[in-house]
Amino acid sequence: MNKYILLAACSIISPALQANDFISDGSAKLALRNFYYDRDFRDGSGQSQAQEWAQGFIFNYGSGFTEGPVGFGLNAVGMLGIKLDSGPGRTGTGILAYNASSHEVADDYSKLGLAAKTRYSKTELQIGTLQPLMPVLLATTMRLFPPLLRGGYLTSKEIDDLTLHVAHLDRIKYRDSTDYEPMAVASPNRRFKAGATSNDLNIIGFDYNWSKTLTTRYYHATLSDLYQQDYFDVVHYLDLGHSRIKSDVRYFNSRADGARKAGAVDNQTLSSMFTWLTGGHSLGFGYMQLNGSTALPYISGTSVNVNTEGALVSEFVNPNERVTQVRYDYDFAALGVPGLRGMWRYIKGDHINLPNNTFGNSERERGVELSYVIQSGALKDVAFRVRQADYDSDFARNVGELRVNIDYNIVLW
Numbered sequence: 001m002n003k004y005i006l007l008a009a010c011s012i013i014s015p016a017l018q019a020n021d022f023i024s025d026g027s028a029k030l031a032l033r034n035f036y037y038d039r040d041f042r043d044g045s046g047q048s049q050a051q052e053w054a055q056g057f058i059f060n061y062g063s064g065f066t067e068g069p070v071g072f073g074l075n076a077v078g079m080l081g082i083k084l085d086s087g088p089g090r091t092g093t094g095i096l097a098y099n100a101s102s103h104e105v106a107d108d109y110s111k112l113g114l115a116a117k118t119r120y121s122k123t124e125l126q127i128g129t130l131q132p133l134m135p136v137l138l139a140t141t142m143r144l145f146p147p148l149l150r151g152g153y154l155t156s157k158e159i160d161d162l163t164l165h166v167a168h169l170d171r172i173k174y175r176d177s178t179d180y181e182p183m184a185v186a187s188p189n190r191r192f193k194a195g196a197t198s199n200d201l202n203i204i205g206f207d208y209n210w211s212k213t214l215t216t217r218y219y220h221a222t223l224s225d226l227y228q229q230d231y232f233d234v235v236h237y238l239d240l241g242h243s244r245i246k247s248d249v250r251y252f253n254s255r256a257d258g259a260r261k262a263g264a265v266d267n268q269t270l271s272s273m274f275t276w277l278t279g280g281h282s283l284g285f286g287y288m289q290l291n292g293s294t295a296l297p298y299i300s301g302t303s304v305n306v307n308t309e310g311a312l313v314s315e316f317v318n319p320n321e322r323v324t325q326v327r328y329d330y331d332f333a334a335l336g337v338p339g340l341r342g343m344w345r346y347i348k349g350d351h352i353n354l355p356n357n358t359f360g361n362s363e364r365e366r367g368v369e370l371s372y373v374i375q376s377g378a379l380k381d382v383a384f385r386v387r388q389a390d391y392d393s394d395f396a397r398n399v400g401e402l403r404v405n406i407d408y409n410i411v412l413w
Contacts, residue, residue: 022073025064028412032057034084035144036404037093039313044397052093052105053085056144065119075115077129079145081176082108094143094176111178113148123156134165135250136203136221136231138303141175147301148173150180151201165205165219174301184300185226185262189318189395190355191295196261200224201299205231213237225258227265227297231305243278250306254297266292269317271306273325280334286325286347288316295319308347311365312401313391318361320353339373354395363393383407 032055039050059078065071086096088103097109113129130149131139139147151169158164171180182197205219219231233250249272256265268291275284286307290296296317298304307325308316316323325347332340350362367389374382385405392398 021064021071022066023064026062026413028059028061030057030059030410030412032408032410033141033144034406035095036402037095037143038402039093040400042398042400046397047089047092049090050093051085051090052083052095054095054144055082055084056080057082058145065117069120071119073117073119075117075126075128077113077131077148078110079112080108080110081144094174096144097176097178109176109178111145111148111173113173122158123154125152125154127152130167130169132167132169134167134203134205134219135217135233135305136205136219136229137167137169137201137299138305138309140303142303143175145175147175161209163207165203165207167201167203169201169203170199172299172301183223185223185297186300186302186304186315187262189295191318192262192265192297196226196263198224198226198261213239222257223297223299225260226256226262227254228257229254229297243276246273246275246277246284248273248275248307252296254292254294262297263294265294265297267294267296267319268292269296269306271308273307273327275327280331282327282329282331284325284327284329286323286327288321288323288325290317290319290321293319311345311347312367312387312389312403313365313399314347314349314363314393314396316347316349316363316365318349318352318354318363320351321349322351323347323349339375341369341371343367343369352395358395361394363391363396365389365391381408 034055036053041048057080061076063073065073081096083096083105086105091098091103091105096105098105115126115128115130117124117126130151130153131146132149132153133139139149149169150171151167154166156164172183173180182199183201184197185192187194201223203219203221205217207217209215213236215235217233221229230253236247238245252269254265254267269288271288273284273286275282288307296304303309304315304317306317308323327345329343345367347365352361353359354361367387369387371383371385374380387403389401
């Protein structure tokens with residue numbers, strides 16, 4: 001039996017446990033997500049379209065903690081994905097599981113994860129299946145499901161305004177997979193050596209709130225024999241009376257580790273976003289610069305924590321890339337339509353030096369988004385989101401992409 005599941009079971013059946021708070025403080029939620037994905041490759045050879053439609057169900061349960069100075073509890077997550085439309089020539093969206101050789105798509109797939117947890121004072125440890133959201137490891141829900149990771153994760157808030165994070169992870173279950181696998185470095189455009197994996201990711205980090213308007217974070221991550229990474233960010237809000245300016249600056253310093261199985265890793269990335277907020281308007285200008293001989297490394301299957309996060313086609317973290325971004329958001333609640341939001345974004349990256357010795361390449365993405373959450377009635381809290389992007393570059397296939405999802409969360413107890 002998997003050692004993490006065994007630990008979870010032992011924590012439940014221990015005769016020392018008292019069930020009062022374990023049960024009464026528990027909560028359960030069922031998330032329903034309907035997701036349509038259509039990526040149209042507008043030139044080049046190979047697959048002409050990646051197009052799938054699926055219905056997902058995500059069950060999350062979190063118990064309370066047993067009584068006493070040291071409390072014990074259990075978290076559980078279950079996922080079921082059902083194919084609504086797909087085919088062997090349209091796979092690879094990250095939504096549905098499929099056979100890698102035949103490209104046949106399963107009618108459905110499911111996964112289950114358990115995590116034992118214990119709490120003392122303001123310190124909590126979880127061991128088992130995790131969904132971490134740290135700046136060096138963002139397991140976000142970019143498709144039907146988020147990726148799941150296996151290991152241990154400790155958070156501590158014993159000091160006011162300071163949060164400590166410590167994690168050790170050894171496997172990842174990709175968003176469209178049912179099996180745990182070793183972790184790898186994301187490598188589009190052949191940025192790093194293919195096939196290099198590790199079973200040992202260690203993270204330590206600190207979040208500190210200096211005030212209501214200023215926060216900083218520092219994290220160090222080591223993916224053994226692949227790379228080490230230091231991360232630092234500053235987020236500040238400047239009050240101008242009827243408006244505010246949000247400054248968000250992030251810095252990565254990455255280098256190779258141990259046996260260097262992914263090849264050379266040498267990258268320093270400075271990512272910044274400055275946003276003016278007034279009424280329903282948000283207008284942001286971003287700049288990112290990558291230095292060093294390689295791209296910015298991050299864990300394959302997760303999101304990269306730079307100011308272009310959320311772009312649909314590219315992450316804009318190629319070697320030596322210089323990235324500019326303009327983004328405009330509007331909250332229509334300012335016009336009396338609460339729940340309706342819109343976004344327009346343009347991102348351009350240039351000075352790209354790819355591993356195949358091509359220099360001075362560029363890429364561009366233009367994106368729009370419209371979302372709405374129903375505010376009342378029988379369909380209250382049903383959320384609709386439509387995203388569209390056009391991408392073109394000097395080194396990759398030009399793409400048009402459309403994503404539509406409908407989400408609804410049901411609180412069970």
